Amino acid sequence: MSNLNEKKFFNCSNYTMGKLTSLLVMLHNEEAGADIENEMKRRGYRYTIGKVGAMDLVKVVTAIETSAKSNKVIDPNSYREVHSLYHAILEAIQGIGRGTVQFGDILRTVGLTFCITRGTVEISGYSEEWLSVCIYGTIGAPKKGFEHDVLGFGYNHI
């Protein structure tokens, strides 16, 4: 891992949690991704990155939810936390679907990378926990190459 003082790709110390999450989902394979992860760790955020490809919408929801639970971003035994995550996922999927929350039912397939982050944010003197979900990938026809980028983002209090 890079030494934060020597080699910074971004000076991301003033980025919001949502911005870090969104950049990480796109840059996690880059050297720059390490800077983002370092910043997230420094702040005590809990986060995970995962992938899912499907025509079946429920598989996408399930994959993101399972990833957050098994990587301890949320407590799977707290309904409150599961509820918060669920709505953040749905919001992000609305950005992916752009108008209708359907994939295979309308003959399109997705290949997605997602990042789920949880952390404490200071707003007006209150320290409160929030959750952000960013999904980046491709959507398209079930034919190789006939697809384009998509990006979705959800945010919720936890």
Next chain:
Amino acid sequence: MSNLNEKKFFNCSNYTMGKLTSLLVMLHNEEAGADIENEMKRRGYRYTIGKVGAMDLVKVVTAIETSAKSNKVIDPNSYREVHSLYHAILEAIQGIGRGTVQFGDILRTVGLTFCITRGTVEISGYSEEWLSVCIYGTIGAPKKGFEHDVLGFGYNHI
């Protein structure tokens, strides 16, 4: 501007147009943003970055459309190009709205930065022009600080 061979923050030469657009909207004030812009210029993309803050949805649509026209990303006299941009903007706004395309009508306000990019993409041996719109910023109550990140993305053939 940085020398591309000496100091690359990203090796973004294999990024899609959508990924470059989305990263630029978040990083345009960073040194890393120069790498993205250089890559976009190298490929001959036409792009612009702008900002808009409003409770009034139509102001957001108008600001993005006007920016693309006045910065020559699209030809304002071609209905075809205006139509393509319009639908890409609406797609991106659906990611911002997450479920309903309304801002002030449901008591929320937005502060947004957007990037519109147009370029030629090779798919299965065809060279075709596409347009991508990424919007990043905040949405929230009309009270300072009571807002969180949003991200929306639209893509269309042109």
Next chain:
Amino acid sequence: MSNLNEKKFFNCSNYTMGKLTSLLVMLHNEEAGADIENEMKRRGYRYTIGKVGAMDLVKVVTAIETSAKSNKVIDPNSYREVHSLYHAILEAIQGIGRGTVQFGDILRTVGLTFCITRGTVEISGYSEEWLSVCIYGTIGAPKKGFEHDVLGFGYNHI
């Protein structure tokens, strides 16, 4: 106020918070309403009842939000609590709108009573706070009597 042991209209001691909220919005002017309120107080719930009539959607959102803040159901200085309430209100309004979140824009007007309740709920051994919003009233044409009942309900963790 009725003596809970002597005269119970409902034995509502096993009702969910959502059910109490929904019954109260419809029965708050009845004697039976006192039983519901007593049960809510016994559990330590914070709640309020209000009314709003408008063609203008934003007035409905504002009236419900303001009522919850000024009656201490939520802390107006906590963005987390405001965010939770906001999404619960939008959910309830989707039940009122049934397909589109618009009133005057599509030539309809509403006369609504709402109840917002906040309380601790035990789920799988976890004590967690939730918020429920129920809206009951009429929707219709801007002509006296040309209206029918509507009911909407939203629920969120807080």
Next chain:
Amino acid sequence: MSNLNEKKFFNCSNYTMGKLTSLLVMLHNEEAGADIENEMKRRGYRYTIGKVGAMDLVKVVTAIETSAKSNKVIDPNSYREVHSLYHAILEAIQGIGRGTVQFGDILRTVGLTFCITRGTVEISGYSEEWLSVCIYGTIGAPKKGFEHDVLGFGYNHI
């Protein structure tokens, strides 16, 4: 059944058909439910109460439709009546879904009680038949206890 003159839980003689329907779906197992049923019978309303639990949306639509037909709330051989009921059901399900008419497709399951009522209503001197559908129950993750209340309501002329 309670004697209406001696023991009234509600004096519901001035309630709308929609309000009676909504209260009955929540109180049909209570003594108070008898008062509501008596009032509905006194007015000559035709109604039925049923239950359905499913992840599959079409099972919910089918269960409600079948219940109304087999309990003679509507005439199953009249397309007009079937059409009226169908749209009232969809409206009620929009209150349940709050933003998207999907259950299992987005990893949620429902356990619902519904009441369908049909009756003549006087408006501005016209006697006209209307139909109301109220659905009350729970929605949640496919895990016991990880669910919360939902309420949906639809209304149509018949």
Next chain:
Amino acid sequence: MSNLNEKKFFNCSNYTMGKLTSLLVMLHNEEAGADIENEMKRRGYRYTIGKVGAMDLVKVVTAIETSAKSNKVIDPNSYREVHSLYHAILEAIQGIGRGTVQFGDILRTVGLTFCITRGTVEISGYSEEWLSVCIYGTIGAPKKGFEHDVLGFGYNHI
């Protein structure tokens, strides 16, 4: 007006009410339109044709509703009939809006011709009255020529 036995443009005697309505809205200025109108009159249908141009959605709803009332297609004093028409109009507007029921709010304007028809239809031995609304015209940017065709259709029992 053409003699029905001598000169028929269409033999439209077996067309549904919806098909006649949709053809009339597109052909009412043609000679062929007379055949459609004759068939509608022969069947005893009540119908009207009107026009509206606006950026303001509520003006479109109002214009269609007012036209149906003042031309006696529906009885403006019957809430049942007004309710039926209202939902048929909203359905037709959803075809015009394609995804969101908004015009000026998202920077688009419409120029529309509409036809509202009411008639008795035989289905499975039942004679029942239905209403159909067809809207045809243009939608586009607020710039002359930057617009394209739109078509919307709604149908309801009355």
Next chain:
Amino acid sequence: MSNLNEKKFFNCSNYTMGKLTSLLVMLHNEEAGADIENEMKRRGYRYTIGKVGAMDLVKVVTAIETSAKSNKVIDPNSYREVHSLYHAILEAIQGIGRGTVQFGDILRTVGLTFCITRGTVEISGYSEEWLSVCIYGTIGAPKKGFEHDVLGFGYNHI
């Protein structure tokens, strides 16, 4: 085929591409349909007419897409053209669905005829290619006769 100069049902030489497409889908079995087809051929439009009946939404999308590809209305190897067609189909299906893009999931079935047309249109001195999709048919309960007309229309640049 009819001689255009002798026997014209419509003088459709000034009709838009969208209007021709919509009329053809309704009149293709009539003599008048030949006039429309002649006009479309005269202008060099590429078009096709097909049918599909299903409860399964994806079958409808697939049938329309396949018909356009196999009848050379679009080039199946150009993602740009496939993308344009796909969004025009979705728009038309929104007019069919009127509020929700679902068929069998909400217990309804469709029997549809569709026409897809592609042609060059002159707007403000620019010659540009556009695509229009019109769908006409019936939607209803899975019971013979319990169905009514539907009409949907989509339009896109290609």
